[in-house]
Amino acid sequence: MSNRLNTAPNDLGAFWMPFTANRQFKKEPRLFVGAKDMYYTTHDGRTVLDGTAGLWCVNAGHCRPKITEAIREQAGELDYAPAFQLGHPKAFELANRLVDIAPEGLDHVLYTNSGSESVDTALKVALAYHRAKGQGSRFRLIGRERGYHGVNFGGISVGGIVANRKMFGTLLTGVDHLPHTHLPGKNAFTRGEPEHGADLASELERIVTLHDPSTIAAVIVEPVAGSTGVLIPPKGYLQKLREICTKHGILLIFDEVITGFGRLGTPFAAQYFDVKPDIITTAKGLTNGVIPMGAVFVTSEIHDAFMTGPEHLIEFFHGYTYSGNPIASAAALGTLDTYREEGLLTRAAELAPYWEEALHSLKDCPHVIDIRNIGLIGAIELEPIAGEPTKRAFSAFLKAYEKGLLIRTTGDIIALSPPLIIEKQQIDELFDKLRDVLENNI
Numbered sequence: 001m002s003n004r005l006n007t008a009p010n011d012l013g014a015f016w017m018p019f020t021a022n023r024q025f026k027k028e029p030r031l032f033v034g035a036k037d038m039y040y041t042t043h044d045g046r047t048v049l050d051g052t053a054g055l056w057c058v059n060a061g062h063c064r065p066k067i068t069e070a071i072r073e074q075a076g077e078l079d080y081a082p083a084f085q086l087g088h089p090k091a092f093e094l095a096n097r098l099v100d101i102a103p104e105g106l107d108h109v110l111y112t113n114s115g116s117e118s119v120d121t122a123l124k125v126a127l128a129y130h131r132a133k134g135q136g137s138r139f140r141l142i143g144r145e146r147g148y149h150g151v152n153f154g155g156i157s158v159g160g161i162v163a164n165r166k167m168f169g170t171l172l173t174g175v176d177h178l179p180h181t182h183l184p185g186k187n188a189f190t191r192g193e194p195e196h197g198a199d200l201a202s203e204l205e206r207i208v209t210l211h212d213p214s215t216i217a218a219v220i221v222e223p224v225a226g227s228t229g230v231l232i233p234p235k236g237y238l239q240k241l242r243e244i245c246t247k248h249g250i251l252l253i254f255d256e257v258i259t260g261f262g263r264l265g266t267p268f269a270a271q272y273f274d275v276k277p278d279i280i281t282t283a284k285g286l287t288n289g290v291i292p293m294g295a296v297f298v299t300s301e302i303h304d305a306f307m308t309g310p311e312h313l314i315e316f317f318h319g320y321t322y323s324g325n326p327i328a329s330a331a332a333l334g335t336l337d338t339y340r341e342e343g344l345l346t347r348a349a350e351l352a353p354y355w356e357e358a359l360h361s362l363k364d365c366p367h368v369i370d371i372r373n374i375g376l377i378g379a380i381e382l383e384p385i386a387g388e389p390t391k392r393a394f395s396a397f398l399k400a401y402e403k404g405l406l407i408r409t410t411g412d413i414i415a416l417s418p419p420l421i422i423e424k425q426q427i428d429e430l431f432d433k434l435r436d437v438l439e440n441n442i
């Protein structure tokens with residue numbers, strides 16, 4: 001067996017790729033070999049505009065100097081330090097920086113290595129918190145249809161995307177789901193938050209009545225549902241969830257793996273909607289996608305509930321080998337520096353109107369049945385090809401790649417989430433290319 005690193009397109013057999021049509025890919029490989037700011041470079045020398053910030057994570061754009069240098073320097077100074085009973089300064093410095101930009105009251109941070117781990121960490125914190133408060137009967141977790149919370153067993157249990165669940169057996173028991181909020185008949189082509197659907201939050205009262213509040217630990221939602229194809233909360237919906245959770249002593253978890261770190265034009269979606277959750281899960285933009293890292297924000301009420309008993313004892317039996325990893329922490333600090341220096345945590349608010357106009361200008365393209373947007377997120381829903389669901393959007397993905405544009409597709413929905421450094425002429429480039437794709441036989 002050859003040990004040499006051979007990235008020639010005919011040497012792709014060993015890597016079983018995630019969330020990928022492996023056979024199709026390996027017949028027509030799509031390999032990036034470089035990136036800078038808004039653009040990727042492909043293995044065959046083409047430039048591709050990054051319309052998705054990689055996977056919703058490269059918020060500052062590619063190969064940004066402060067981040068690269070922070071990683072380089074840290075790797076030569078302190079490569080690894082345990083976070084169990086030991087520490088290193090950058091993990092604490094980063095936690096303080098993160099708390100400074102978080103919604104008021106989210107004062108403590110646990111580190112993870114991904115969004116999936118952030119979600120499972122949050123669910124475990126919620127269950128253990130109620131136990132610490134003497135309400136161990138609260139074992140239920142409430143998710144939402146079409147929700148995406150990563151691929152660990154907790155996340156797929158509270159998640160609501162069928163394909164992510166159906167292959168994996170019984171999942172966590174004691175889980176229920178809110179209805180999703182997509183009302184195409186009423187809200188099609190809405191700009192920003194839909195007018196209709198806030199009353200769907202009242203379904204939580206029905207679920208609480210069914211199970212009794214004493215059995216429910218937490219509700220977890222994405223403030224803006226991303227992976228399912230961009231579902232934006234109806235006006236007042238999140239506020240209603242907050243009210244009901246507060247009324248019944250249920251923790252509200254905002255899964256902000258996508259919306260965190262400036263995607264909506266505020267540091268977090270919680271600030272955009274002015275709704276304060278008890279826990280926020282993050283990853284992606286935390287390190288600009290460069291080093292795997294996640295962070296879970298919790299209130300002092302939650303944190304302090306664990307800080308009891310003899311001080312030589314571990315208060316919370318949870319954590320990862322790489323929690324707060326020095327190089328990841330350095331990457332995150334370099335990322336926050338870049339966000340701060342370039343105003344990237346709020347820049348999406350400045351660009352959102354221009355983005356919205358450019359996105360909705362595609363309404364007249366063939367097979368477009370809905371367009372949705374908020375901040376620097378956009379979605380174009382296409383009419384499925386009869387009997388071949390997802391194929392129209394996948395064809396658009398392939399054609400866009402050929403034309404030098406990277407888009408995401410889920411089902412027959414095109415999802416867009418460019419780096420927050422995008423300029424107006426690059427927004428024009430993005431939608432000119434996408435119009436070309438949509439108007440040419442996909």
Ligand SMILES: Cc1ncc(COP(=O)(O)O)c(CNc2cccc(C(=O)O)c2)c1O
Pocket residue numbers: 055056113114115116117119148149150151222226227228255256257258283284408410
């Ligand atoms: C809300 C949310 N929660 C958890 C995760 C899981 O994060 P990790 O992948 O780091 O474990 C996510 C990730 N979301 C995600 C990841 C990859 C692709 C796409 C897409 O929509 O195309 C979305 C997410 O969007």
